[in-house]
Every structure is written in structure tokens, then in C-alpha cells.
Amino acid sequence: MARTAIEFRNVSKQYANMLQYAVAGINMRISEGSFITILGTSGSGKTTLLKMVNRIYEATSGEILYFGEPIRNLQIEEYRRKIGYVIQQVGLFPHMTVEENIGTIPQILKWDAGIIAKRVDALLELVCLSPRDFKKRYPRQLSGGQQQRVGLARAMAADPDLMLMDEPFGAIDAITRQNLQEELIRIQRKLNKTILFVTHDVNEAFKLGDKVMIMHEGTIQQFDTPYGILAKPANEYVARLIATQDIVQRLKVLKAQSVMLPVDAQVSDRAFRVGTEESLHNILTYFLEHDQNHVLVEDDGRGVVGKITWEQLKVSTRQGNFLSA
């Protein structure tokens, strides 16, 4: 059982001179190692929620706990150094090179210069920038996508347990954004960080999140897996929000294991095998390209565990359609 990384206990936030609460009475737990996307329109309170975690905004009431410890009790700078912070405007220090930007926190933590240099190289490699070409450049000599890669590398410099990301790919063109999303998924799988990721993009939220938190008017409307939300939207608002997703996007989110029919008998079938995590989108593509009508679902450890037929795929897709209509 994973530990709880962040817990909100009845947290509310009201800005000065505002009648309405930006965030009202939030209770939730986020387990360590999970990738949570917070989805909502502007004014939904999603950014406020995120920025209360690292105390850029202070909660008006309620309590936020970091691994069981109320964050108010923690020394603020020390606490923030354990959290990677990435925002849409990137916020790189324009007068420092890429290397100096990434090394800022390790330097404050008084790491050895040699270790910092190695860390910078490793992080640049991780975000797919060649250290040799990029280390000595200044932020303004980089494209938007490259800047955000450096922003990501800088946020991970001191190996934080938690990453807070506020629409980090919001100002980046569609193609670069896709690449960055895929790299972020890869990085998260590899390093198993706890990530809170704010976005207003439904597809991005469903693509990245293990669980999606849907915010509206300062409250959580639904907090569930992408499949759980698609299959059973909690209310009218959620249903309308996810209806903006088209069928193909939805199939990309749904995983093989969520619709397969279990099989237990030994299977001698020679049909094509897919992993449990395979998206229905890829399975549909396979059906169409190979004129097949079923595939077998294979679990790494346990062999074949299920089966998906063409009929089933149609039913699940239609169900999704019906529910969000």
C-alpha cells in the first residue's frame, strides 16, 4: 500500500476582496508515486489548489499534510526544495545559463561542484537535450519547447518526491506538446515521482493521469481513473466536460484490461496478443488493418488473461458515447 504523499483536510481558500471561495472544503488524499491530473476551466480553482501545496498561496482554512506532516509546521524553504515546481511561463532565470539554472537548488544545498555537473548532464539527457549543445546557452536562445524541458530538468534537480506542474505545456505548439507529454509519462514511469499536473485540456488530463481530478467552482466534481470517469461520470458537469473528447481520443485512454473478457482455460489460440495496458485505439487499428475480429490480452507474469472481440469493442465504445451524451 502506497503512502499518502499529500492530504487535504477541509481546505478552503478565499482571496482578499472576493466574495466567493476560490477553493471550498477540499478533502482528498494523493498516494505516493501517482500521476494526478487536475482538470478544469479557468476559474475552477485548479491552480489555486495546486499552489496551496507549495504555499505560493496560503489556505484560508483547513490543513494540508505532506507525508502526514502539516505543511504549516515545516520550514518553508526546506519544504519547497523537496518539491519540483514547473509553471506555464517556465520562469527560467534569464541571466543564468541552462547549466546554472538547473544547478540552482543543488548549489543552495551545497552539493559538490563535480556532482552538480554530473547531475546537470544526466537531467539534460533525461529531457532529451544534448548537454554539450545546451549547457552553456541562455534561456532566450532556446525555443519554447526547449525552455520547458530545461524547466522540467531544473524542477527535478534535487530529486524531489513531489512535482507540481501548472499547465506546463499550455503555451507550446501541438506537436511539441505531444512529445513532451510522452516524455513526461516515460520519466514518471522511470522515476516514480508523485505528480500533480494542472491542465484545462481534457485530452491531456486523460492521457497523462493515473487519476483525474475534475474541478469546477472550487470543488472536486470527480476524482477517479480516466476509465472510471468515462464509464461513470459523477454528474452532469463531468458528463458535459468529457463529451468534448472525440471517440478516437477516448479509445486512446481506455486500456485493454478495462474491457477484456476474462479467460482462464489454457489458450491454444494463435491470435495476436496485446499487453493489459494496450490502448483500445491500437487494438481497433489492428482489427481494421488485419481484418481480424479478436485479440488476446496477455499479462507479463500470468500469460493470457483475457480476450477482446470486435463486438465487445463496439459495445464499450457505444457505452462511452451514450454515457457522455
Add this chain to the structure above:
Amino acid sequence: MIKESIAYLLLNIDKYYEAVIVHLEISLAALAVSFMVAVPLGIWCAKNGRVSYSVINAFTILRIIPSLAVLVIAMPILGTGFVPALFALTLLAIPPILINTYSGFRNIDPSVLECAAGMGMNAGKIFIAIEIPLAMPLVLTGLRTSAAEVIASATLASYIGAGGLGDFIFTGIGMNDIRILLVGGISVALLSVLTEVSLTAVQHMATRYQRD
């Protein structure tokens, strides 16, 4: 003509040296004092949004008063000589440094500061490592403007008996002697150019990151 000026200069070289030194002394002192007043005041204004408006406006209005007028007004209060001249020149040098310091700190991208805080830098570290270097180019622009004004206006200080290269210029005018006038005039011009060049070089170093 130039030859005659040089001849005059060589003949009065001691007096000339003294005038240059006084001119530099009074200019540097005025710049130093105004820098020490205007930079902290500018930073304070940048961080305290509400009061800043009136302070900045007051100094902008102060800028309109010609330096000669300030010198003349200072005379009955502070008397003649070095101190009133220094006072008037300091008053003259404050506005450009103040206004530029203010905008320098004001114009820092708030997202940069938010990131710095969010990463876990404390206020002191943010001020030294982020805010000062980012505001520096504009602060230096202010200093350059002030330096140019002070060196030119220090000429007028000789009117209230503070000495400096103005002595040559006013003697030249008074005696209708172009040789003496040129010695003073060209020297002030050279001094301004030299200051400008060296401060530009400093500024160039402070803004290296803005170029490719």
C-alpha cells in the same frame, strides 16, 4: 587656434590639473551620494506599490527644474563652494537613477520570482541572485544618464565658487578669450565621453545574457 589653446594649457598646467581633479571629485561625490540614496529608495518604491507613485512623481517633477536654478536656490541656504554644489548636483543625479532602479526591479518577470520562491530560495537569496542581476542593466542606464548630466552641470558649479573646469569656461567667456574657453569646453566634453564609454562597457558586461 587649437595650438594657442594648448600653449595656454601648458602654461597653466597646475591650475588645469587642479580644476580637473575638483571637477571629477565633485561629480563622483554627487554620483556616489545620489546612487546610495536613489538605489535603496528605488528598490523600496518597487516593492511598495502604493507609496511609490507619489515618490516617483515628485522626483520626476524635480527633474524639470534646471540645474542652474537648483544651484542658485541652494546658494542662499548653503552658502557658496563645494557643499552647495555637491547638494545641487546630487539632487540632479537622483531622479534618473531612482526611476531606472524602480523600473528595473518592477519589470522583473513575476513568473521568474514565483519560480525562485517555489523552488525554495529565501527572500535574501532571491534578491541577491535574481533581482539585483536582472535589474542591474536598467540601474546602470540610470547611472549613465546621471553621470552625463552631473559632469556637464558640474561646469555650472564654478558659478557658486566650487571650482572645476567651469572656471576655464567662464573665464574664457568673461575675458572673451576663445583659447581658455576651448580648454574648458573640450575637457568637459572629453570627460563626458570617457565616462559614457566606460559605463557602457560595464553595462555591456551586465547584459551579456541578452545577446547571442
